[in-house]
Amino acid sequence: MNEIIIATKNRGKAKEYNQLFNEYGITVKSLLDLSEEIPDVEETGDTFKENARLKAEQISRLLEIPVLADDSGLVIDALDGRPGVYSARYAGEPTDDKKNYEKVLNELTEVPSQSRTARFVCVLALAIPQGETVFKEGFCEGIIAESPVGGNGFGYDPIFIPEGFEKTMAQLEDEEKNKISHRYHALMKMKTWLNVKLGKGESNE
Ligand SMILES: O=c1nc[nH]c2c1ncn2[C@H]1C[C@H](O)[C@@H](COP(=O)(O)OP(=O)(O)OP(=O)(O)O)O1
Numbered sequence: 001m002n003e004i005i006i007a008t009k010n011r012g013k014a015k016e017y018n019q020l021f022n023e024y025g026i027t028v029k030s031l032l033d034l035s036e037e038i039p040d041v042e043e044t045g046d047t048f049k050e051n052a053r054l055k056a057e058q059i060s061r062l063l064e065i066p067v068l069a070d071d072s073g074l075v076i077d078a079l080d081g082r083p084g085v086y087s088a089r090y091a092g093e094p095t096d097d098k099k100n101y102e103k104v105l106n107e108l109t110e111v112p113s114q115s116r117t118a119r120f121v122c123v124l125a126l127a128i129p130q131g132e133t134v135f136k137e138g139f140c141e142g143i144i145a146e147s148p149v150g151g152n153g154f155g156y157d158p159i160f161i162p163e164g165f166e167k168t169m170a171q172l173e174d175e176e177k178n179k180i181s182h183r184y185h186a187l188m189k190m191k192t193w194l195n196v197k198l199g200k201g202e203s204n205e
């Protein structure tokens with residue numbers, strides 16, 4: 001098998017999974033690459049895990065093959081965890097990345113830098129026909145910038161300064177982001193789990 005489906009309609013995510021899987025010789029197909037029209041999965045869950053499950057299981061059932069899905073978002077301490085699972089629709093629907101991060105910056109105008117701590121969260125689900133869905137979670141710690149900078153990445157990247165950096169996620173090269181991102185960490189945990197499952201490696205969990 002040298003192809004995997006990721007149940008997403010987000011081009012930014014699909015691009016990152018393609019880059020992350022590239023070294024294994026695996027091509028990633030998103031729902032945008034399929035010739036058939038795939039209905040939207042309603043993200044009705046209250047947690048990243050529930051929404052990741054909905055996306056992975058519904059598409060796996062539809063296509064009758066194993067499917068990965070990620071539900072992710074930005075969790076800001078000074079906002080009691082918002083936008084969290086509502087990250088994609090924080091400023092309403094349809095999703096508008098710029099409106100979303102501008103809303104966050106407006107809500108944080110009075111908040112000093114030491115209190116602007118936040119993290120990106122990614123719950124990655126692997127749904128297998130006739131099997132139990134597996135979940136792995138990844139985090140990327142950082143702080144929220146005063147204003148948006150940078151043109152790489154997607155979503156909230158222009159306002160997120162990862163720990164250990166003095167620039168935003170949107171100023172990092174793709175390869176740099178892919179070494180530290182919540183998505184990378186979740187995928188590495190999934191890879192470890194799969195290797196153990198296939199008898200190819202040691203668990204380090
Ligand atoms: O690395 C990231 N860099 C910046 N922003 C990010 C990142 N990862 C997630 N995010 C934000 C974007 C979106 O506002 C929300 C994900 O929402 P989420 O529902 O998981 O994805 P989505 O609706 O964009 O596509 P889909 O559900 O088809 O996979 O969190």
Ligand SMILES: [Mg+2]
Pocket residue numbers: 043088
């Ligand atoms: Mg979504």
